[in-house]
Amino acid sequence: MRVTFTVNGKRRSHAGTGMKRLLDVLREDLSLPGTKEGCGEGECGACTVLLDGEAVVSCLIPVAQVSGRRVATVESLGRPDRLNPLQEAFLAEGAAQCGICTPGMLMTASAYLRRGGRADDDAIRRELAGNLCRCTGYQHIVRAVQQATRGGAARRTRARRRV
Amino acid sequence: MKHTSTWPARMPAVSKVVGRNARRREGPEKLCGVAKYVDDYALPGCLFGATLRSTIACGRIRSVTLDPAFPWHEYVVATADDIPGANYVALIENDQPLLAKDRVRHLMEPILLVAHPVRAKAYAALAHVRVAYEEEAPLLDPEQSKTVFKSFHIERGAIERALADADVVVEGEYHLPHQEQAYIETNGAAAWFEKDGTLVALGSLQCPHYVVKALKAAFGLPEEKLRVVQAVTGGGFGGKEEYPNVICAHAGLLARKASRPVKIIYDRHEDMAATTKRHPAVIRFRSGATRDGRLVAQDVEILMDGGAYVTLSPVVLSRGTLHATGPYDCPNVRIRSRVVMTHTPPNGAFRGFGAPQTLFAAEMQMERLALKLGMDPLAIRRKNAVQAGSTLPMGQTLRESVGARQALEACVERSAYTRRARECARWNRSSKRPSWRGIGLALVHHGAGFTGSGELYLGSRAAVTLTRDGELRVLSGSTEFGQGTTTLFSQIVAETLCVPLELVTVETPDTARVPNSGPTVASRTCMMVGRLLREAALELKAAVTAGKARFPATQPTLKTAARRLCGEAEARRFEAVYRKPDWVSWDDKSYTGDAYEAYSYGAMAIELEIDKATFETAIRGVWIAADIGTVIHPLFAEGQVIGGATQGLGYALLESTVYEGGVMKNARFTDYTIPTTLDTPRMDVVFVPSPYSLGPFGAKGVGELPMDFPAPAVAAAVRHAIGRFVDALPITPERIARALAKDAAA
Numbered sequence: 001m002r003v004t005f006t007v008n009g010k011r012r013s014h015a016g017t018g019m020k021r022l023l024d025v026l027r028e029d030l031s032l033p034g035t036k037e038g039c040g041e042g043e044c045g046a047c048t049v050l051l052d053g054e055a056v057v058s059c060l061i062p063v064a065q066v067s068g069r070r071v072a073t074v075e076s077l078g079r080p081d082r083l084n085p086l087q088e089a090f091l092a093e094g095a096a097q098c099g100i101c102t103p104g105m106l107m108t109a110s111a112y113l114r115r116g117g118r119a120d121d122d123a124i125r126r127e128l129a130g131n132l133c134r135c136t137g138y139q140h141i142v143r144a145v146q147q148a149t150r151g152g153a154a155r156r157t158r159a160r161r162r163v
Numbered sequence: 164m165k166h167t168s169t170w171p172a173r174m175p176a177v178s179k180v181v182g183r184n185a186r187r188r189e190g191p192e193k194l195c196g197v198a199k200y201v202d203d204y205a206l207p208g209c210l211f212g213a214t215l216r217s218t219i220a221c222g223r224i225r226s227v228t229l230d231p232a233f234p235w236h237e238y239v240v241a242t243a244d245d246i247p248g249a250n251y252v253a254l255i256e257n258d259q260p261l262l263a264k265d266r267v268r269h270l271m272e273p274i275l276l277v278a279h280p281v282r283a284k285a286y287a288a289l290a291h292v293r294v295a296y297e298e299e300a301p302l303l304d305p306e307q308s309k310t311v312f313k314s315f316h317i318e319r320g321a322i323e324r325a326l327a328d329a330d331v332v333v334e335g336e337y338h339l340p341h342q343e344q345a346y347i348e349t350n351g352a353a354a355w356f357e358k359d360g361t362l363v364a365l366g367s368l369q370c371p372h373y374v375v376k377a378l379k380a381a382f383g384l385p386e387e388k389l390r391v392v393q394a395v396t397g398g399g400f401g402g403k404e405e406y407p408n409v410i411c412a413h414a415g416l417l418a419r420k421a422s423r424p425v426k427i428i429y430d431r432h433e434d435m436a437a438t439t440k441r442h443p444a445v446i447r448f449r450s451g452a453t454r455d456g457r458l459v460a461q462d463v464e465i466l467m468d469g470g471a472y473v474t475l476s477p478v479v480l481s482r483g484t485l486h487a488t489g490p491y492d493c494p495n496v497r498i499r500s501r502v503v504m505t506h507t508p509p510n511g512a513f514r515g516f517g518a519p520q521t522l523f524a525a526e527m528q529m530e531r532l533a534l535k536l537g538m539d540p541l542a543i544r545r546k547n548a549v550q551a552g553s554t555l556p557m558g559q560t561l562r563e564s565v566g567a568r569q570a571l572e573a574c575v576e577r578s579a580y581t582r583r584a585r586e587c588a589r590w591n592r593s594s595k596r597p598s599w600r601g602i603g604l605a606l607v608h609h610g611a612g613f614t615g616s617g618e619l620y621l622g623s624r625a626a627v628t629l630t631r632d633g634e635l636r637v638l639s640g641s642t643e644f645g646q647g648t649t650t651l652f653s654q655i656v657a658e659t660l661c662v663p664l665e666l667v668t669v670e671t672p673d674t675a676r677v678p679n680s681g682p683t684v685a686s687r688t689c690m691m692v693g694r695l696l697r698e699a700a701l702e703l704k705a706a707v708t709a710g711k712a713r714f715p716a717t718q719p720t721l722k723t724a725a726r727r728l729c730g731e732a733e734a735r736r737f738e739a740v741y742r743k744p745d746w747v748s749w750d751d752k753s754y755t756g757d758a759y760e761a762y763s764y765g766a767m768a769i770e771l772e773i774d775k776a777t778f779e780t781a782i783r784g785v786w787i788a789a790d791i792g793t794v795i796h797p798l799f800a801e802g803q804v805i806g807g808a809t810q811g812l813g814y815a816l817l818e819s820t821v822y823e824g825g826v827m828k829n830a831r832f833t834d835y836t837i838p839t840t841l842d843t844p845r846m847d848v849v850f851v852p853s854p855y856s857l858g859p860f861g862a863k864g865v866g867e868l869p870m871d872f873p874a875p876a877v878a879a880a881v882r883h884a885i886g887r888f889v890d891a892l893p894i895t896p897e898r899i900a901r902a903l904a905k906d907a908a909a
């Protein structure tokens with residue numbers, strides 16, 4: 001079967017089984033290895049991407065399900081020499097240690113910011129509850145997301161997104 | 164080169180990078196998804212490897228048969244017979260086969276490897292291999308095991324008399340479970356052979372030079388034909404200390420047979436079920452004190468379960484043994500410890516390395532003593548906490564940098580411990596409350612660096628080079644896996660040379676390029692390897708400035724100086740080698756002396772609440788104070804403390820490994836719960852530095868310390884809340900219910 005969708009603003013298509021995991025299509029077929037696999041069963045959130053702006057775990061999404069929809073991965077955010085405000089906040093607050101949960105964490109936080117999420121500590125913790133991090137104890141991540149909600153970071157993240 | 168015993172009183176004027184929150188050097192790449200972890204490498208022609216594992220815990224392998232109807236010509240298969248060198252995983256003892264041949268000693272033990280260009284097909288092939296076994300009854304209870312991998316006996320003073328003479332004696336028996344490291348990136352490696360016959364391994368790993376040693380034995384190749392490169396590594400916590408030896412060698416075996424690169428990436432289930440865990444332990448403890456709360460006797464028996472092979476068990480036991488009586492003065496001590504074989508997957512390194520188990524027991528003994536004496540848990544710790552001049556059980560007299568008491572007082576002050584303890588007690592007086600509340604304290608120490616003569620045997624090296632083009636480069640085998648190694652090393656070298664941080668780069672740990680700095684473990688990277696880098700940088704500085712000018716602090720002036728220094732050479736390299744400080748003395752035979760150059764100290768107070776209907780625990784507040792010496796990077800140090808304490812809280816409250824028949828049954832994130840944002844409280848962290856004169860700028864170690872205090876603090880708070888001791892981890896609602904029921908029955 002053939003599935004057509006957009007990834008980070010570009011039209012893409014997938015030929016072959018529609019049951020292939022979106023995660024594998026991104027990593028193997030589209031050369032977008034920024035999305036990570038942590039558990040393969042939707043528990044850890046490392047593979048989180050945005051599907052029409054909603055945070056989803058790409059290890060549980062068969063590619064057939066994204067037909068005609070918009071996918072955004074960590075590669076749609078800033079570049080190393082031009083981080084987006086959320087990434088800047090992660091860097092400033094020490095929110096990335098080993099970095100393996102970071103892409104998923106950033107995508108979940110991006111969805112939160114897009115919805116106009118506020119700097120409330122508890123609300124951010126509820127939002128990030130599906131993303132496991134074994135390094136940080138989350139405190140610096142929460143602080144980074146709080147910082148990003150201030151100073152129009154959410155607005156700028158939206159403006160820079162091409163999807 | 165010689166050790167300077169004190170650092171310049173005045174910090175260098177130019178750079179001022181130590182003590183500041185420099186940006187994580189590799190941070191931008193990690194944040195953009197372009198940092199390359201091992202599975203992110205697209206290797207041309209690469210095959211994917213999968214591992215056939217034992218389905219019994221103990222027995223003989225009668226035969227291994229490949230299903231003749233299966234298209235094996237598409238596959239590469241490797242067995243023990245394909246190992247060109249010796250069939251063992253070289254580590255402390257060489258008892259663990261790389262691939263089992265005649266006998267298996269634990270479930271999930273590797274027997275055969277297959278590789279295929281399509282990952283799923285590699286795994287699918289495993290169902291077409293039949294292994295016939297002669298099964299034997301496995302030994303699963305460490306108490307019954309007669310196979311002792313290692314034992315220690317430390318004795319000081321006259322223990323039996325001291326126990327007889329003590330005003331009070333308390334006894335406890337503590338049960339500590341397996342714990343899974345649960346790094347979010349599973350174990351994985353790739354390997355290939357270069358045209359010149361060099362075997363290259365690229366992996367998610369902590370200790371590239373350990374892998375070289377393992378490959379050398381398995382492939383019979385000289386070191387110059389072996390190259391191990393660390394890919395960006397998604398967490399380790401000890402779980403990637405020794406296990407990568409196995410995976411890198413397996414990938415190498417398949418690569419050798421296939422003449423193509425081979426990648427092996429474990430899935431989560433395989434990683435959890437097959438790889439190492441924290442050692443379970445049973446600790447029996449008798450402690451005696453005088454009426455006024457002075458510790459006079461500590462008698463400890465430690466039993467650890469090593470699993471089927473020795474791996475790192477002797478050194479885990481050593482650290483556990485040496486920390487077994489906590490950071491307290493006590494004149495009469497006996498510690499008897501052993502680690503034994505069972506038919507379970509080998510246990511290994513996990514942050515804390517034996518100390519979290521024994522320190523839990525030691526701290527619970529302090530709680531029991533306080534209770535029996537009618538003393539406040541804070542008062543008994545104040546009375547006995549070590550200070551400069553105190554002597555530890557192995558005979559080490561603490562010379563300097565002893566911040567135990569400062570950590571305790573800072574923690575008590577910031578948590579308002581005394582007021583909260585009163586408030587909890589008042590809350591619990593009313594039976595109408597829906598919950599019980601309690602506050603607990605713990606005080607711990609953690610030695611930095613290898614134990615005893617370990618650092619001397621390692622003989623670690625680290626170097627700083629200046630290239631003709633004016634590039635300053637750090638060369639070390641110490642790896643970054645989140646702790647901040649790369650940033651920290653840049654800071655130490657930049658500060659020493661008084662140059663901006665940006666002028667210093669850190670070489671990727673690649674054994675073809677970097678010297679062996681020893682393994683990245685044991686809270687040793689900052690203090691031990693950081694010290695070597697400072698020494699190397701000082702030599703470089705002396706060579707550049709030649710006793711006159713200031714060290715060039717800008718790119719152009721550095722370039723000019725580099726040309727002058729290098730002459731015709733591409734670069735000048737300045738290497739420092741570990742030298743034992745004169746005062747350090749250790750005797751391996753009697754196991755006495757200076758076990759660690761310096762210790763870090765930490766105190767935690769935790770307030771929690773237990774629901775009277777469900778027995779669920781909710782944390783109300785966490786306060787931590789730590790002496791890790793000079794804090795090189797406050798933000799990263801805080802990140803280490805909060806992250807480590809979160810793992811400790813998981814150990815204390817959540818993380819249940821279920822073993823059945825000798826293997827972890829709940830080997831997936833769905834069933835093995837690690838703390839999420841909602842399980843993790845906000846933590847208040849403060850540093851109370853007692854600088855160590857031989858640490859770089861006074862720094863000690865931080866990585867493992869925060870793993871040590873959460874479990875005893877939680878158990879103490881639970882005791883305070885419900886008035887019962889829970890002496891086994893994790894403290895689940897079921898355990899709390901049982902503790903209360905047992906009491907009601909009695």
